[in-house]
Amino acid sequence: MKAVILGGTSGMGRAIAQRLAERGDHVFLLGIGDDDLAKSASDLVARSPKTQPVGYALCDLEKPETFAPALDAADALLGGFDTVIVTAALFATQEALEADLELTRRLVTVNYAHTVVFCEHARKRLLTRGGGSLTVFSSVAGDRGRKPVGLYGSGKAGLSHYLESLDHKFHDQGLHVLTVKPGFVKTGMTAGLKPPPFAGEPDGVAKDVVRAIDARKPVLYTPGIWALVMLVIRWLPRFVMRKIGF
């Protein structure tokens, strides 16, 4: 596998990058912060059984102009990537977003509009060489309009919708699209929040994601229990959703 990972320096993206490097896959990191990227690259080199260099390039989801050059750099070093993984996104609590509309604008733009644009860049590159795999982190928050994650979840809902359409449209041309819907996972993104029951750890998520990429699954809930939780939530009638705080 020749994988480009946007967000591979921290949280679940880091865990996936480590897992791929440890089994000998070629990895190229995209992210913000030269120092952070360099540290992650050394980590992946040290973890890899082969002594292959791990490249990286600056790519900021807030700056769409960085997308094409970053993907070009990855292509050049990897000799044509076949897998793209996007774990980067912004997160803020519903309270913080309601109190700060500029933050809301930023978050929704990055998590939906800019992520879609990045995926379009990646999707086109993959299709020109006959397909490949595109894995994008959406969220269980996008499955239903829920009180505690309404604004964050709306961007993720749009993203899930877009990814589903990619799968429908390009599956037959060899493009595998995996929509990952993590439940609550204990990472730097959720630091300070009280973990609910069924909270996951990044390493467990990474294991599930890599397995789903290998098996070419279209949708992954992780930790697995969230598939059941969301099945129930999706079927709850509106008058119940208005009452409960979930």
Added chain:
Amino acid sequence: MRYAPSVFMSAPQLPPVPTLAAWGRLPKPGSEWVVDDLERASSMANLSRGLGRSYGDSSLPACASDKVIATRRANRILSFDAATGVLRAEAGLSLEDINRLFIPRGFFTPVTPGTKFVTLGGMVASDVHGKNHHVEGCFGGHVRALKMRLADGSLVETTPTAEPELFWATVGGMGLLGHVLEVEFALKRIPSPWILQESERVAGIDDFLTVLNTSAPLWPMTVGWIDCLNAGKNLGRGILMAGRWAEKHEAPDALPPVPGALSVPVDFPNLALNKLTASVFNTAYYWKHWQQRVRKVISPETFFYPLDAVHQWNRVYGPRGFTQYQCVIPRAAGAPAVREFMVRLTKFGAASPLCVIKDCGPEGKGLLSFPLEGTSIAVDMAVSPDIQRVVDSLNEFVIATGGRIYLTKDAFTRPCHFRAMEPRLPAFEAARAKYDPQRVLRSAQSVRLFGDRAS
């Protein structure tokens, strides 16, 4: 889920405020921040904790509003030199990861504790020791450099020669001198990924001290399991395990198996582990070793981390929680003192199958580092209404012998007892006064033992 705070583990007793617990499952109000950018997060934090495997209260907050950062996601390897074995990594890298990545490449940590679920930062803070203490000393003695965030917000690189006072106060300093961000140490070459173990059935405590002594020069790694529920002529009977890395021609060609993930899924009832079940287990475990002496090649997992094979084994003690009493009795106090300690221990009948004996080598340079030349005994005990009296009484005996206890395991020692057993405490307090005069860094343990403020 393995390291989930206690809120998930004992739902029926769910308190109104979130709580955080360590391995002994005695929760304190507070919560942890899981961060992957240690350098940023540490500037506002009161305490760093790794995987929460210390038994007592050293990784727990002084008060509910204190910020405790969990370092386990800060796990990047920053450099590794295959020629020298020198490894530098972020403090949250676990020994589990190091073993998985480097045993197949022919490297192993110079010192390992009895669990691989520890971080490098935790290994420094506890200055862990292992079965090879009589040869290699503690982990801190192998550390070449630490990058730290001090209480005043500054970043420093400390080594045994640069800022030595800070370095040796941090080694074994229970995380109270500053946040350890990066650790540099050298892995050792191993001839094969397998261990050659010789185990021997030992009839009593006096024999045990003798065989520990005679094995020490022959084997780089030794440890003993003791049946601490049997008094009288069987007092201190058990099994001595000695080992070394197997040479290439002695070892199988294959890598040792990766252990499966057995797990204790629920809390056992409080009384599941009682004197009777523990006695039955101990007798069975002792006589399972029916041959006097057995020599075999086993995996390092089995040799170093027998308990890691069952995740969340601390649930066996039930929701009441448990503690470990670990002390070292100086060689100068002699074998009678160890025997007397065992007599007292068995008299209390603290129901636990886990009791470990080990001879320690000379004291290291860490200002509060636990081991000193003598005999270390560690025993798990369920928390009971009696526990404070048991710990007090054992502590009084240990003080009289000139010994000390291991802070990493402790949740019940009184400050006056700790002071009495720790002549090095003034030097440690002087280092704290120099590097953290406001005592920003603090833990539930430092409140209990060092009189730090809890608000």
